[in-house]
Amino acid sequence: MRIVSLIDEREVIERILRHLGLWEEPVPFHPARAPPDGEGTVELFPGDPFPDYSREPVMDYDLCADA
Known part of the structure; x- marks a missing residue:
């Protein structure tokens, strides 16, 4: 198989x-x-200016806890 023609005109x-x-x-282009202003963001490694992203993030809440 080979290319025999190329159509590059949009119309x-x-x-x-x-x-x-x-x-x-x-x-449509927007x-x-x-x-964002930072409100609602979660800091994965609180207080660490140079976090080691290879380690697990610090979670300050228990996802399995009853509400």
Whole structure:
């Protein structure tokens, strides 16, 4: 098998895909948002400025405890 032709014009590609029923409208662009303010974040290694990510995180709550 070998390549005999290349279609790189957007309009032609769109027309072919629309004819085959395979065209999907592009997702609208949304500008980037500002980073979160830090509220609600979890610090995995409290107080450690250079955490060793190979170790297990410190959990300050018991996931199995009854509420």
